[in-house]
Amino acid sequence: MALMPVSDALAAVLAGAEPLAEETVCLDQAYHRVLARDVAARRTQPPEAMSAMDGYAVRAADAATDARLTVVGEVAAGRPFAGSVGPGEAVRIFTGGVVPGGADAVVIQEDTLSDGKHVTVKEAAILGRHIRPAGIDFREGDVLLRKGSRLTERDLALAAGMNHSHLAVVRRPKVAILATGDELVMPGAAPGPGQIVYSNGYALHALARSEGAETIDLGIAADTLEATSAGIRRARESGADILITTGGASVGDHDLVQQALKGEGIAMAFWKIAIRPGKPMMHGRIGAMRVIGLPGNPVSSYVCAFLFMVPLIRALSGRSAIHHRRERAVLGRDLAANDQREDYLRARLEERDDGTRVALPVSHQDSSLLANLAAAQVLLVRAPFAPKAEAGTPCEVLRLPV
Numbered sequence: 001m002a003l004m005p006v007s008d009a010l011a012a013v014l015a016g017a018e019p020l021a022e023e024t025v026c027l028d029q030a031y032h033r034v035l036a037r038d039v040a041a042r043r044t045q046p047p048e049a050m051s052a053m054d055g056y057a058v059r060a061a062d063a064a065t066d067a068r069l070t071v072v073g074e075v076a077a078g079r080p081f082a083g084s085v086g087p088g089e090a091v092r093i094f095t096g097g098v099v100p101g102g103a104d105a106v107v108i109q110e111d112t113l114s115d116g117k118h119v120t121v122k123e124a125a126i127l128g129r130h131i132r133p134a135g136i137d138f139r140e141g142d143v144l145l146r147k148g149s150r151l152t153e154r155d156l157a158l159a160a161g162m163n164h165s166h167l168a169v170v171r172r173p174k175v176a177i178l179a180t181g182d183e184l185v186m187p188g189a190a191p192g193p194g195q196i197v198y199s200n201g202y203a204l205h206a207l208a209r210s211e212g213a214e215t216i217d218l219g220i221a222a223d224t225l226e227a228t229s230a231g232i233r234r235a236r237e238s239g240a241d242i243l244i245t246t247g248g249a250s251v252g253d254h255d256l257v258q259q260a261l262k263g264e265g266i267a268m269a270f271w272k273i274a275i276r277p278g279k280p281m282m283h284g285r286i287g288a289m290r291v292i293g294l295p296g297n298p299v300s301s302y303v304c305a306f307l308f309m310v311p312l313i314r315a316l317s318g319r320s321a322i323h324h325r326r327e328r329a330v331l332g333r334d335l336a337a338n339d340q341r342e343d344y345l346r347a348r349l350e351e352r353d354d355g356t357r358v359a360l361p362v363s364h365q366d367s368s369l370l371a372n373l374a375a376a377q378v379l380l381v382r383a384p385f386a387p388k389a390e391a392g393t394p395c396e397v398l399r400l401p402v
Helices: 006-014 153-161 200-210 225-237 257-263 298-317 370-375
Strands: 022-026 055-058 068-075 089-093 105-108 112-114 118-121 143-145 166-170 174-180 214-221 242-246 267-272 280-286 289-294 327-331 342-351 357-361 378-382 394-399
Touching: 006 267, 006 280, 006 298, 055 068, 143 153, 174 200, 174 225, 200 214, 200 242, 200 298, 214 225, 225 242, 225 257, 242 298, 257 267, 257 280, 257 289, 280 298, 289 298, 298 342, 298 370, 327 378, 342 370, 342 394, 357 378, 357 394
Parallel strands: 068 089, 174 214, 174 242, 242 289, 327 357
Antiparallel strands: 022 166, 055 089, 055 105, 068 118, 112 118, 267 280, 280 289, 327 394, 342 357, 342 378, 378 394
């Protein structure tokens, strides 16, 4: 069977992936949720002209240097002055106070001398200075947050300022994760002969959650068709939108995932990808649940989840940007010619004094080496059949999460 290009595999994973249903959440539960609708301001901010400083609201024409003005009132935040500023007058004003009618400038407190009833201007007022005009931030009806954006803490402050207590967001995708393999034992246990400590799931759960998904831990299925099939059924019963399996995606006698998936009625779309690490990979769906079968090697599992699971989560979450953004760098060492598989080399990213970013591939690229994966900041992307490249040659990288 010919190997499927990475781009075709990703297109198959994303085919028909539409945002999940929307739900309404209160503002303090909306952090990192994805907006299901545009959000428009319900008010003008500020609603009236306000002072940006403590000082005196004046008429700029009256407030020349050494001018002596009569103080006729006071304005504090939330306590406007009922009158207006006439010729030769000033109103004591504090930051956030509404600028009274007639005033067109604020002289800051440091530039005045006051005896309580009068104020002398030490530095002439400038028309409009230290005044925040009405609507300088936004106006009622302005659309400031867009459908498909993932809300930051700054967005929440903006939404609150726009007078929204609740927001319409897309439901979080549910990602069920099923490991397979008799050789796996949990961290903290004493591995027996031929056994290894299970690590894949910890990275996959964290990666899915960092993208806004909820995760469901289906544990480790023994290398039997019955146990693997039971795990798949539990994923469906849990209402998972995505089922991630790790291990058993190859073609050995004990690699039962593909057989179990088909037995549960899941039509497989592909299972061999032109990618390194991670050639044995599967994809299919049953009803609304999508399935990605990842390799068992920990680096292969993580890299394939990063490349395929993350964009799928983003698509189901309604994100406006679902694909990883490639960045430019230069090679930190020579690389040999590549073969038919698209390569994702684990690499460190260093920045020179001149701003040049240098991608330095880690010394060993074996798909079982977790220490090198943890030490990497980027994946250095090499196209199939890329010729050998010398240090300093431009390259493309994908930043790993931090």
